[in-house]
Amino acid sequence: MADARLCEPDDVTIAGKAIRAGDHVAIVLRAANRDPARFEDPDRFLISREATKHHLGFGTGIHLCLGNGLARLEMNIAIERLAKRLGDIGLATSRLDRHHTQLASLKSLPVRKLSKRGA
Numbered sequence: 001m002a003d004a005r006l007c008e009p010d011d012v013t014i015a016g017k018a019i020r021a022g023d024h025v026a027i028v029l030r031a032a033n034r035d036p037a038r039f040e041d042p043d044r045f046l047i048s049r050e051a052t053k054h055h056l057g058f059g060t061g062i063h064l065c066l067g068n069g070l071a072r073l074e075m076n077i078a079i080e081r082l083a084k085r086l087g088d089i090g091l092a093t094s095r096l097d098r099h100h101t102q103l104a105s106l107k108s109l110p111v112r113k114l115s116k117r118g119a
């Protein structure tokens with residue numbers, strides 16, 4: 001799924017591709033963070049990948065998400081609590097179903113305990 005925009009008023013070149021004024025451009029938001037030229041093995045969740053630090057999940061530039069500090073804090077607390085409660089967890093499926101929307105969010109994320117650690 002993509003958002004269609006019109007290129008105007010001038011011709012532009014983005015990443016070596018020439019786009020002429022008047023061309024229709026399809027913007028595929030779900031491709032953000034999936035550029036193999038930037039993110040090695042982009043479809044894998046590799047939190048320690050060096051380039052992961054430069055993800056676009058909170059946008060960039062002057063419209064960088066104002067709530068990103070709060071969102072990161074909430075996520076830290078949630079993951080820490082989850083790890084304390086469940087111990088080591090891993091994926092319980094080899095197939096992840098996604099919603100077919102602009103953001104490709106997961107329909108569910110089945111997990112299983114890998115160790116007896118946790119409450």
Ligand code: HEM
Pocket residue numbers: 056057058059060062063064065066067068070071
């Ligand atoms: C995981 C949670 C969140 C994600 C993934 C997220 C993602 C984003 C993204 C991608 C943008 C940029 C949109 C653009 O470029 O047009 C944005 C902007 C924004 N976000 Fe978030 N956001 C999150 C949580 C929050 C929270 C908790 C708040 C406020 C408490 C917040 C407030 C804002 C505001 C005010 C903007 C507009 C900034 C601007 O245009 O200058 N966000 N967010």
